[in-house]
Amino acid sequence: MTSTILIRNGVVVDTEPDPVVLGQVDxxxxxxxxxEVGPGLPDVPGAEVIDATGRIVLPGFVDTHxxxxxxxxxxxxxxxxxxTYLRRVLGELAPRHRPQDIYAGNLAGALECLDAGITTLLDWSHVQFSPDHTDAAVRALGESGIRAVFGYCYGGDSGELTKETxxxxxxxxxxxGLVTMVVAAxxxxxxxxxxxxxxxxxxxELGLPVTAHLGGHGPESAERGLAFLEANGLLSTPTTFVHALHYTDEALRRIADAGGTASLAPVDEMNLGLGYPATGRLREAGIPTGLGADTVVCAPGDLFSLMRAAHLLERGRPDGAGMGFTTRDALRMATIEGAQVLGLADVIGSLRPGKQADVVLLRTDTLxxxxxxxxxxxxxxxxxxSAVDTVLVGGRVVKRDGRLVHHDVAAVLSTLIESADMVANP
Known part of the structure; x- marks a missing residue:
C-alpha cells in the first residue's frame, strides 16, 4: 500500500543544480x-498532510566528516x-571508551545531528579498539534513524587490517539500509x-570509497602524500581529501582530474591551527567540497555554524579573492555538494523527484x-x-514540532552523561 505525505504551504528551497527559492509550493x-514539487498539488486520499505555514522547506543537511x-x-x-588534541583526546580519552561508551556517544551524536536538521552523516570512526567497539558504533547509527556512512578506520596492527575490514x-x-560503509584510511x-x-x-577489493585526512599537515606533507597516491595508482578508488588545506593550485588540478572530493571543517581547522579553509580554491578547481563538524571537542556540531563560518572566512580572505562566495554556495556545500562528496548525489541532497525524501522544515515565525x-x-x-521544526529521513518523520519522536531523549542523555563521567574521571 502506497504511503503518501503532502507538505503544504511552505516556502520551498531546492538545491539542484544550484540553490533556488521556488516560492510557496507543495x-x-x-x-x-x-x-512531485509544485504549486497546488492535488489532495491524495489517506495522505498525511504536514502544514508548513511559516516554514522554509529544504533538503536535509549533509555532514561529510x-x-x-x-x-x-x-x-x-x-x-x-x-x-594537544592528539595527546589528550586520541591518546588519553579515546582508549578509555568501552564499547558501551562508543554506543552512547554515537547514538547521542547521531540524534544531535537529526535534531539540527542533518539527515546524512559520515561517521569517521577511529576508535575500533575491538570488534565489539565497531559493532556498538554501527548499531547506534542504525538505531538512531539517521542516514549514515560509517567510515571504518581499523585500529589494530596492520596484519589484521584487511581481514577485519x-x-x-x-x-x-x-x-x-540507511547505514553504509566506506574505508576511513x-x-x-x-x-x-x-x-x-x-x-x-x-x-x-570491497568496492568502497576512501575518506582520509590528506593535505592538512603542511604543504610538504600534502605534496608527498598526493604523489604517493598517484605513483601507486590509488586515486582510481574514489577518495575524499579531509582538511585539504595546503595544496598548490597545480595539485588541486591533479586531484580534480582524478575525481577526488574534499571535506572542510572550517571552525575546527581554524581552532586547531591546521590552516585557513581552502573553500573557494577547492571549488574553483572543480573539486566537490562538503562541510563537516569534525569534532565537538572544540567546535560546534551543527551545519548552521559551519555554513556561516565557511561563508565569512571565504569572503574574508586577506586577498579579497573570496568575495564572490555567496550564501547560496554555502548552502550548496551543506546539501547537494556534500551529497556529491559522499557519492550519494543521485540519492539525496535535493528535492529532485525520485530521490530519498530527506527533508527539513525551518521555522520563520521567530524574532x-x-x-x-x-x-x-x-x-x-x-x-x-532552534529553527529546526520537522525532519524527515527517507520519508519517515524523525522530528516533529521541534521534538525528536522515536527516542527517549532524556534516557539517551542520562546514559551519555554517565558514560562521559566515567571516561573523564576513570
Whole structure:
C-alpha cells in the first residue's frame, strides 16, 4: 500500500543544480521518495498532510566528516592545539571508551545531528579498539534513524587490517539500509606507506570509497602524500581529501582530474591551527567540497555554524579573492555538494523527484527569522538549531514540532552523561 505525505504551504528551497527559492509550493512524498514539487498539488486520499505555514522547506543537511563518538567529550578542550588534541583526546580519552561508551556517544551524536536538521552523516570512526567497539558504533547509527556512512578506520596492527575490514563489511553491511560503509584510511601522511597501500587496496577489493585526512599537515606533507597516491595508482578508488588545506593550485588540478572530493571543517581547522579553509580554491578547481563538524571537542556540531563560518572566512580572505562566495554556495556545500562528496548525489541532497525524501522544515515565525527577504540568506546567516521544526529521513518523520519522536531523549542523555563521567574521571 502506497504511503503518501503532502507538505503544504511552505516556502520551498531546492538545491539542484544550484540553490533556488521556488516560492510557496507543495512537496509530495510517495513511499519515502520525492514524487512531485509544485504549486497546488492535488489532495491524495489517506495522505498525511504536514502544514508548513511559516516554514522554509529544504533538503536535509549533509555532514561529510564527523567523529561522532566524541559527543561524550564535548568541549573537553575548547581552546586546543592539534598536538594537544592528539595527546589528550586520541591518546588519553579515546582508549578509555568501552564499547558501551562508543554506543552512547554515537547514538547521542547521531540524534544531535537529526535534531539540527542533518539527515546524512559520515561517521569517521577511529576508535575500533575491538570488534565489539565497531559493532556498538554501527548499531547506534542504525538505531538512531539517521542516514549514515560509517567510515571504518581499523585500529589494530596492520596484519589484521584487511581481514577485519572484510569482516565488518561482510557481517554489518551485507543488507541495504540507511547505514553504509566506506574505508576511513589513516593514509600516507599519518602512517607508513605499506599500511596506506593496504587501506586503499582493501577498499578497492570491497568496492568502497576512501575518506582520509590528506593535505592538512603542511604543504610538504600534502605534496608527498598526493604523489604517493598517484605513483601507486590509488586515486582510481574514489577518495575524499579531509582538511585539504595546503595544496598548490597545480595539485588541486591533479586531484580534480582524478575525481577526488574534499571535506572542510572550517571552525575546527581554524581552532586547531591546521590552516585557513581552502573553500573557494577547492571549488574553483572543480573539486566537490562538503562541510563537516569534525569534532565537538572544540567546535560546534551543527551545519548552521559551519555554513556561516565557511561563508565569512571565504569572503574574508586577506586577498579579497573570496568575495564572490555567496550564501547560496554555502548552502550548496551543506546539501547537494556534500551529497556529491559522499557519492550519494543521485540519492539525496535535493528535492529532485525520485530521490530519498530527506527533508527539513525551518521555522520563520521567530524574532530571529521573521521578515527574511531572502530565505537562503536567512538559512545560512540567521537560522540555528532552534529553527529546526520537522525532519524527515527517507520519508519517515524523525522530528516533529521541534521534538525528536522515536527516542527517549532524556534516557539517551542520562546514559551519555554517565558514560562521559566515567571516561573523564576513570
Amino acid at each position: 512537496v509530495r512524498i510517495e513511499d519515502g521518495l520525492i514524487a 564527523r567523529h561522532t563518538w566524541q559527543a561524550g567529550i564535548r568541549a573537553v578542550a575548547a581552546d586546543i592545539t592539534f598536538d 572484510r569482516r565488518v563489511h561482510d557481517t554489518l553491511f551485507c543488507a541495504s 589513516l593514509g600516507p601522511e599519518i602512517v607508513g606507506e605499506e599500511r596506506a597501500l593496504e587501506e586503499w587496496r582493501v577498499a578497492a 530571529g527569522m521573521a521578515a527574511a527577504h531572502d530565505p537562503i540568506g536567512a538559512v545560512v546567516l540567521n537560522a540555528d538549531t
